[in-house]
Amino acid sequence: MKNSKNMIWFAIALMPLALPACKKDQSGATMGESEKTTITIENVLNSKPLVESGTFQGTGTPALILPGQSATITFYAAKGEAVTFATMYGASNDLFFAPENPGILVYNQEGKPIEGDVSTQIKLWDNGTRINQNPGSGVSHPGSVENKNISEVNGSDAQGNTYLSAAKLIKANLKYNGNSQFTLTLQNTSGGTKNETPLSPGVWAVSYIAGGNLLNPSPLFGKGEPSANGLTAIAEAGNNMPLKTYVSSITGIFTPLSPILVVVYNGIEDPLYKIGEKDRNQGLKELAQQGNATVLAASLKTKNGIKAVYVLPAPTTTVLLPKISGQPGGQVSQELIVTKGDRIAVATMYGFSNDWFFATGSNGIDPMKKGDASANIGLYNNGTAIDQFPGAGLTQFNLSGTPLSESNPIGEVLNPNPFTTLPAISQIISVTLK
Structure with missing residues (x-):
């Protein structure tokens, strides 16, 4: 290395002899x-506010998740991030299942992954765009129009129809796969209950967290707000494509x-x-x-x-x-x-x-x-x-x-x-x- 440096300085010393000093x-x-x-x-x-998003569905045709069947969501998350999803209560006019925003947190306060049954974090929601009929196979779709904001169905809806808790109709199990990857399994457990229903193909999402705050804490819906961005298509008809298109547009880096x-x-x-x-x-x-x-x-x-x-x-x-x-x-x-x-x-x-x-x-x-x-x-x-x-x-x-x-x-x-x-x-x- 020393000889190399000497050669460089030697070349510089000779330069004025070979070239005009002010040559450009x-x-x-x-x-x-x-x-x-x-x-x-x-x-x-x-930048985009969502780390990941995607869809889930059953294995049949149509791709419903029937009683006794399940679907999985595999995703990555950091501490403070949460996974959310939406799927239609199929035997209704415009009800859907989803966690309360921002979703299901997957780490505890100490940063340890949460595993096991997280069903109690799932709730039943009324999309507010159709008047509810008595849930079941006799529901006529799409039904009569109404214009209300999204609200939680807690035991009964605005028309007096009654429901079991969401946790008795869907079982949600969280598994940690290592290296910040999780799998959420959603099983339709409504079979044999008064609220037996298929679940539609759904959409899921995970928001980035920055400075301790989620960039989009309500990517699929807002409680007390009008349905938007394609959620109505899921809630009324089990069509997850419009909402998928929307969340895909805000998912990235x-x-x-x-x-x-x-x-x-x-x-x-x-x-x-x-x-x-x-x-x-x-x-x-x-x-x-x-x-x-x-x-x-x-x-x-x-x-x-x-x-x-x-x-x-x-x-x-x-x-x-x-x-x-x-x-x-x-x-x-x-x-x-x-x-x-x-x-x-x-x-x-x-x-x-x-x-x-x-x-x-x-x-x-x-x-x-x-x-x-x-x-x-x-x-x-x-x-x-x-x-x-x-x-x-x-x-x-x-x-x-x-x-x-x-x-x-x-x-x-x-x-x-x-x-x-x-x-x-x-x-x-x-x-x-x-």
């Missing part, structure tokens, strides 16, 4: 002279970006990482697992070839939030002093992961080339923490968890990966120079 390169920069450039990093993700690390360097390889090698134990792990760039920044400042190091938190929020409900995402900028031959390295945590980080590639960014530099950014797995579903992992640091250690080489995050499919990197993080 193709970008217009004058060799040896400094110039100012401003780097801007923005979270451009068009949500993640903040941690305070941005920006490094100007010259004459050395990428100072942050190398694909195929393990974490250097110089602070990248803290950035990738916790979003804490200060450890790595302090380490870099002691190294040869490092010209400047910055950690850029977003104003007021610190992290760079994604676009939420049409509002712009978080953005930071920094003026840099650079010369020809300098490179720029950038790194930030994929906030809702165990140890994923966005970073420039092995050759960094050429500061002499202005404009959109987002193509230089990749998404990498630091290899120091066991992966879980992004935004739905019990051990993710930014969801109040403690990462579980592993020791693997750094590599690119696959897309699709075993958990989900991510948008293109340029649709998550934007980097520009001007």
Whole structure:
């Protein structure tokens, strides 16, 4: 390495003999002279409030869940997240089963997975769009129109028809599969009761949690509110497609970006990482697992070839939030002093992961080339923490968890990966120079 450095300095010493001192390169920069450039990093993700959503149904044709039959929902969740669902009380005009919002919580206060019978959390609801007839096979569909808000049916409906509790008509059993994955089994237990009924194909959803609050605590319906977004099609006819279309449109990716690390360097390889090698134990792990760039920044400042190091938190929020409900995402900028031959390295945590980080590639960014530099950014797995579903992992640091250690080489995050499919990197993080 020492001989290599000597060769670099030797070449620089001879340069004035071979080239005019003020010769410009193709970008217009004058060799040896400094110039100012401003780097801007923005979270451009068009975020979604639901981690996951989907449908469930019976195995027959039509796909009803008949008395004695069951259906399953498999999903991921972090502490504080809940699973909700809706399915029609088939032998009614517009009744449906669903948990009270925000749904069935799947961890206790200590963060331990809840398992077993959770049937008591299911309730029977009146969609408010049809006048209720006496429930049973004699109900005529769709029935007479009414215009009321969604309300709970607790023993009897507005017309005086009586019902057993939902827990006696549906059995819900929760099983923890490990690594933040659960299976909820819904069994139709109404057979032989006065409220015997098939259950329709249904829809389920899990909301992200951020800062201790669910992003969408009522994704399927609102108690005391009019039915919306396709729920009526389930409640009146057992048709889950309209509601599925709606929840699919608000299901996807949500993640903040941690305070941005920006490094100007010259004459050395990428100072942050190398694909195929393990974490250097110089602070990248803290950035990738916790979003804490200060450890790595302090380490870099002691190294040869490092010209400047910055950690850029977003104003007021610190992290760079994604676009939420049409509002712009978080953005930071920094003026840099650079010369020809300098490179720029950038790194930030994929906030809702165990140890994923966005970073420039092995050759960094050429500061002499202005404009959109987002193509230089990749998404990498630091290899120091066991992966879980992004935004739905019990051990993710930014969801109040403690990462579980592993020791693997750094590599690119696959897309699709075993958990989900991510948008293109340029649709998550934007980097520009001007």
